Amino acid sequence: MALRGDWVxxxxxxxxxxxxxxxxxxxxxxxxxxxxxxxxxxDYSKICKLADKCVLATSGFxxxxxxxxxxxxxxxxxxxxxxxxxxxxxxxxxxxxNTLYYKRFFPYYTFNILGGLDSDGKGCVFTYDAVGSYERVxxxxxxxxxxxxxxxxxxxxxxxxxxxxxxxxxxxxLSEVEAVDLLKDVFASATERDIYTGDKVEIVVIxxxxxxxxxxxxxxx
Amino acid sequence: MRPSWRMRTACGRRAGDTLFDxxxxxxxxxxxxEIKRVGSxxxxxxxxxxxxxxxxxxxxFKEGVIVAADSRASMGGYISSxxxxxxxxxxxxxxxxxxxxxxxxxFWHRNLGIKCRLHxxxxxxxxxxxxxxxxxxNILYSYRGMGLSVGTMIAxxxxxxPGLYYVDSEGGRLKGTRFSVGSGSPYAYGVLDNGYRxxxxxxxxxxxxxxxxxxxxxxxxxxxxxxxxxxxGPDGWKKMSGDDVGELxxxxxxxxxxxxxxEMVDAPAA
Numbered sequence: 001m002a003l004r005g006d007w008v009x010x011x012x013x014x015x016x017x018x019x020x021x022x023x024x025x026x027x028x029x030x031x032x033x034x035x036x037x038x039x040x041x042x043d044y045s046k047i048c049k050l051a052d053k054c055v056l057a058t059s060g061f062x063x064x065x066x067x068x069x070x071x072x073x074x075x076x077x078x079x080x081x082x083x084x085x086x087x088x089x090x091x092x093x094x095x096x097x098n099t100l101y102y103k104r105f106f107p108y109y110t111f112n113i114l115g116g117l118d119s120d121g122k123g124c125v126f127t128y129d130a131v132g133s134y135e136r137v138x139x140x141x142x143x144x145x146x147x148x149x150x151x152x153x154x155x156x157x158x159x160x161x162x163x164x165x166x167x168x169x170x171x172x173x174l175s176e177v178e179a180v181d182l183l184k185d186v187f188a189s190a191t192e193r194d195i196y197t198g199d200k201v202e203i204v205v206i207x208x209x210x211x212x213x214x215x216x217x218x219x220x221x
Numbered sequence: 222m223r224p225s226w227r228m229r230t231a232c233g234r235r236a237g238d239t240l241f242d243x244x245x246x247x248x249x250x251x252x253x254x255e256i257k258r259v260g261s262x263x264x265x266x267x268x269x270x271x272x273x274x275x276x277x278x279x280x281x282f283k284e285g286v287i288v289a290a291d292s293r294a295s296m297g298g299y300i301s302s303x304x305x306x307x308x309x310x311x312x313x314x315x316x317x318x319x320x321x322x323x324x325x326x327x328f329w330h331r332n333l334g335i336k337c338r339l340h341x342x343x344x345x346x347x348x349x350x351x352x353x354x355x356x357x358x359n360i361l362y363s364y365r366g367m368g369l370s371v372g373t374m375i376a377x378x379x380x381x382x383p384g385l386y387y388v389d390s391e392g393g394r395l396k397g398t399r400f401s402v403g404s405g406s407p408y409a410y411g412v413l414d415n416g417y418r419x420x421x422x423x424x425x426x427x428x429x430x431x432x433x434x435x436x437x438x439x440x441x442x443x444x445x446x447x448x449x450x451x452x453x454g455p456d457g458w459k460k461m462s463g464d465d466v467g468e469l470x471x472x473x474x475x476x477x478x479x480x481x482x483x484e485m486v487d488a489p490a491a
Contacts, residue, residue, distance in 0.1 A: 097324075097327070097328070098328070100324070101324055101328045104324070104325075104328075104369075105367060105368070127302075129296070129301070129323065129324060131322075131324040131325075132324045132327070132328060133322075133323035133324035133326075133327050134327070135302060135304070135305060135306070137302075137304070147299065161292065161303065161304040161446065161447045161463075161465065162304055162306075163292050163304055163306065163446075163447040163449050163463045164447055164463045164464070164465065165449075165460055165461075165462050165463035165464075
């Protein structure tokens with residue numbers, strides 16, 4: 001929808017959410033791709049597995065999302081060749097931040113959430129803005145439905161700030177099953193009130209035994 | 222010392238992608254490019270890159286340097302985070318504060334940390350605060366006009382004692398003893414200037430900084446979250462405290478039952 005001749009971005013809508021637990025991480029994203037008032041497809045995955053314990057969910061402009069994923073996957077391969085191991089989640093987090101900032105003057109129009117397990121096996125979620133500023137948090141939501149979802153997560157999961165002294169842990173005490181249930185509820189609610197969110201939600205759970213995926217149907221209107 | 226930050230998203234029209242390419246080829250590069258607030262949500266959402274609304278301050282006193290900051294980040298009117306780390310540990314004896322664009326500050330401080338380390342390896346001695354702040358200010362000056370938004374204070378302890386510099390994305394660099402940066406800075410200055418004495422103890426200075434940040438968060442809607450206070454001394458920096466400002470409010474101004482002047486009684490049944 002180029003309202004000006006030089007506006008090269010478009011917002012494909014959608015919402016991503018992630019929650020970190022003491023030994024798991026769940027990431028979810030809906031599967032609708034829209035442009036303006038039209039739905040282009042109901043079956044588009046916004047989640048990309050970057051490494052064994054590291055998954056990226058992106059909302060925003062899907063063209064930039066694809067380019068970013070390819071870029072990161074290629075760099076991950078080089079890292080594996082050079083270091084003989086997979087990139088850990090905090091490593092990938094900083095790398096993503098740098099990748100986004102290198103295009104500071106022609107940004108990737110993507111709002112990312114990176115989720116996975118850190119080297120101690122604890123869940124971690126990193127949330128980004130479009131130019132690479134990032135922060136490790138206990139939970140996050142990005143995309144068109146984020147404004148509807150974050151207050152609910154704040155209410156259910158509000159965790160002590162990592163800046164407090166004496167330090168308190170930021171991950172949620174919820175169990176994996178409860179976190180997945182919460183995500184399903186939250187997506188169902190966001191679908192009611194956000195036109196860009198709906199169709200299906202893809203939920204990815206990362207824990208010590210690997211990565212598991214499930215799909216849940218949402219309203220298609 | 223409030224940096225005159227302008228919120229501009231610099232979207233280059235060129236297909237060039239790396240930061241350094243776009244810096245070198247300045248020929249037909251329209252350095253900043255206002256995106257008009259036309260139509261859809263998406264344009265506005267993109268413009269609102271994460272900004273650090275802020276109350277940060279730093280001052281030198283007899284024992285060293287105190288650095289304090291709040292932790293709120295906003296995107297337009299939406300609070301995008303209440304737990305942003307605005308005080309960055311460049312190395313064990315130098316701290317930097319963040320104000321302005323979150324990504325700009327994070328990236329360039331990280332970059333400064335790398336350059337400081339390289340300096341140490343090349344010269345077999347630590348870099349001075351003067352040197353570190355000059356490195357950062359030269360980098361920012363070369364990007365002047367391109368839309369970076371950085372208002373930072375570099376505080377540290379080197380061979381000459383405590384050092385404090387204010388550096389911003391216009392290319393300014395100022396040496397000083399007391400600075401406050403951000404939208405909450407007028408309020409912080411009020412409390413800070415009033416309570417400042419050169420010969421305070423470390424605890425008194427930390428308490429002054431904490432109060433100043435608390436007052437800034439009280440009156441400025443764009444500041445809030447957790448007030449962090451750091452102390453930089455001859456042995457390096459040490460985090461003194463991190464308190465939620467909501468709780469600080471009740472600690473400083475506990476609720477007292479107000480005296481009732483006239484108590485309402487039910488009208489007698491006539």
